[in-house]
Amino acid sequence: MASRGVIRGTPIEREIDRGVIDQLYEEGFLYAQYGAYSRRTHGCKVFKVPMNAGFTCPNWDGRLSLEGCIYCPNFARQFTYESFRPVIGRDIRSQVAHQVDYYKEKGAGDKALVYVAFGTNTYAPVEDLRRIYDAALDHPDVIGMSIGTRPDCLPMEVLDLLKGYVDQGFEVWLELGQQSPHFHTEEKTRRHHGFGELLHAAKECHKRGILSLAFLIMGLPYETPSEMIETAKIISESGIDAVKLYPLLVMHDTSLAKEYYSGRYRPISMTEYAVIIADFLEHMNPYVLVQRISKDCGLDGKIVPEWDTHRFLVGPRVEKILMLRGTRQGTRYKTSLSADELVPLQRGSIVPEGL
Ligand code: SF4
Numbered sequence: 579m580a581s582r583g584v585i586r587g588t589p590i591e592r593e594i595d596r597g598v599i600d601q602l603y604e605e606g607f608l609y610a611q612y613g614a615y616s617r618r619t620h621g622c623k624v625f626k627v628p629m630n631a632g633f634t635c636p637n638w639d640g641r642l643s644l645e646g647c648i649y650c651p652n653f654a655r656q657f658t659y660e661s662f663r664p665v666i667g668r669d670i671r672s673q674v675a676h677q678v679d680y681y682k683e684k685g686a687g688d689k690a691l692v693y694v695a696f697g698t699n700t701y702a703p704v705e706d707l708r709r710i711y712d713a714a715l716d717h718p719d720v721i722g723m724s725i726g727t728r729p730d731c732l733p734m735e736v737l738d739l740l741k742g743y744v745d746q747g748f749e750v751w752l753e754l755g756q757q758s759p760h761f762h763t764e765e766k767t768r769r770h771h772g773f774g775e776l777l778h779a780a781k782e783c784h785k786r787g788i789l790s791l792a793f794l795i796m797g798l799p800y801e802t803p804s805e806m807i808e809t810a811k812i813i814s815e816s817g818i819d820a821v822k823l824y825p826l827l828v829m830h831d832t833s834l835a836k837e838y839y840s841g842r843y844r845p846i847s848m849t850e851y852a853v854i855i856a857d858f859l860e861h862m863n864p865y866v867l868v869q870r871i872s873k874d875c876g877l878d879g880k881i882v883p884e885w886d887t888h889r890f891l892v893g894p895r896v897e898k899i900l901m902l903r904g905t906r907q908g909t910r911y912k913t914s915l916s917a918d919e920l921v922p923l924q925r926g927s928i929v930p931e932g933l
Contacts, residue, residue: 581787585721585747588689591619592744592787594819596865608900609859609907612820612869623687626724627677628662631670631710633697636731642770647757648833649767649795649826651879670713678719691749692723700727700736700752707739715748722749724791729754729775732782741786751789753822754779759812760805763798768833773812780817791820791869796854797846798826799837806854807861814863814911822870823858825851828881835881848885852895859900864908871896 581592598618599610607614616624636642637650661680665673678690692714700707714723723743732752740750758764759773776792783790792813796806813821825846828838837843846854855871872892900906912919 583747585749586689586718588620588622588624588721590721590747590749591789593784594789594865594867595619599865599867603864603906607906608897609871610864610867612867615867620689620721622689624689624691624721625681625686626691626693627674627681627720628693628695629670629673629677629714630662630666630696631694631699631714633699633701635698636701636728637698637768637770643768645768645833647767647769648799648837649829651829651832670710671716674714674717674720678717682719688719689721690717690719691751692720693753694723694725696726698728698731699725701731704735704739707736711739711743715743722751724751724753726753726755728771729756729779730771732775732779734782737782737786737788740788744787749789750787751791751820752779752783753791753793754818756792757795758798758801758805759809760801763801763805766800767798776818777816780819784817789819790817791822792816792818793822793824795824795826796851796858799834799843803854803857807857810858810861811911814861814866815913818866820867820869821862823855823868824870824873825883825887827873827883827887830879830881838882845882845884847883848892848895851883852892852899855892855896856899856903856905859896859907860903860905860910862907863911864906866907868907 583590583592598615601618602610602614635646638644638646661677662673665676668676674690674692681687681690694710694714702710711723711725714720725740740752743750754776756773756776757767757769759776761772764770764772780790794809794813826834828834828843828845834843838845851872859868870889872889873887
């Protein structure tokens with residue numbers, strides 16, 4: 579039985595309810611779609627409102643490096659949302675109030691989670707974080723927050739601060755920028771952390787009733803399809819509650835752009851991406867929620883891939899592959915294999931006919 583609470587008249591969760599995910603599969607869902615899951619567990623539509631509290635990132639400000647990850651343009655500050663543009667530079671309460679009205683008028687839902695979205699949003703002294711989070715939650719329609727951060731920026735006092743909000747009844751998510759569990763990828767993309775930090779974060783979140791999510795990029799340079807499937811297996815065993823999956827975007831003014839122009843990096847095609855996501859979902863634990871299947875921010879600074887990465891275009895292609903194969907999330911998720919299930923590692927996937 580999942581642990582539940584109520585805040586501002588809305589049911590919220592402390593852990594994932596597997597019974598609700600089973601219902602989704604019985605209804606024909608091919609993967610554990612977070613939106614459908616959230617409507618059932620909250621009893622209403624909950625939307626996210628992005629918020630910028632002016633955080634920086636240790637991988638840009640010199641603490642870890644002055645360069646950032648090879649794909650990061652100015653630590654994600656240009657990743658803006660239409661709703662957010664009118665409130666850039668305003669104080670936190672004003673940002674949240676404006677966007678809650680904006681989304682409610684558009685019929686996005688009834689209650690909101692504040693998405694603390696720009697930079698590394700736990701990278702500050704605890705008293706500064708408390709002031710920022712208190713302001714973010716100070717709205718009658720806000721039932722919690724989802725905080726984007728690096729898995730290596732979560733000291734115990736910050737986790738305990740977040741538990742304090744859980745104890746007040748709020749729903750708290752940590753969105754952890756992992757991108758890949760493979761150390762050679764972490765090194766080559768200059769993230770300056772490994773996978774142990776994510777395992778630690780997932781474990782400590784569970785102890786405190788905080789939900790955890792991993793950002794993962796498919797199509798990173800130097801990674802093979804077999805390694806991406808291995809990522810699904812590793813994440814399945816990590817204790818992470820949800821994933822957001824993205825294709826790698828090459829943005830202007832990044833190190834990756836230089837690699838692309840020199841011919842050292844080939845972007846992934848839409849069909850390759852859809853096949854990899856289908857493979858990934860088949861190998862992932864069926865009870866890990868999928869919050870995103872692609873990136874759909876309408877980024878101006880993108881060089882490649884040239885195809886439209888909007889999730890409304892990518893999602894149906896992934897579902898078509900799963901339907902052609904007669905599979906769904908978790909079909910090939912196994913912790914041990916019989917002798918006749920063993921297959922050699924592959925460098926590529928077979929694209930089904932009809933795509
Ligand atoms: S950790 Fe995130 S914000 Fe920091 S440099 Fe990397 S991608 Fe950019």
